[in-house]
Amino acid sequence: MKGQSVNLCPMCSGKKKDGTATFTVDLKDTVVVVRDVPASVCSLCGNEWINDDVAEDLEAIIDDAKKRQHVVEVTRFRKTA
Ligand SMILES: [Zn+2]
Structure with a gap:
């Protein structure tokens, strides 16, 4: 976490x-x-x-899902590290 709680959207300034x-x-x-x-x-x-931490976990989850070789794998986010 990098403490970016108040952030504006670069696309629309929302x-x-x-x-x-x-x-x-x-x-x-x-x-x-x-x-x-x-x-x-x-x-x-x-x-x-x-954020980067979440991206890393996401990558591990996707790697894991790949190994199952289902046509569609639906899972929930979880911390892997
Ligand atoms: Zn926006």
Whole structure:
């Protein structure tokens, strides 16, 4: 966390709020859907940002989901480190 609680959206200058987002990653054999990902969400245009820690966890979750080789893998965000 880098203490960026009051942030403006670079797209529309709207206010970013802490919230959660759903990320969908389309790999070749699997579509991975990760819900409840902590993110900053713009209250005006709906753009989402995640911090580096969250991105790392997200990557590990996606790697893990890949190994299951389901056509669609729906999972929830969790800390992996
Ligand atoms: Zn915006």
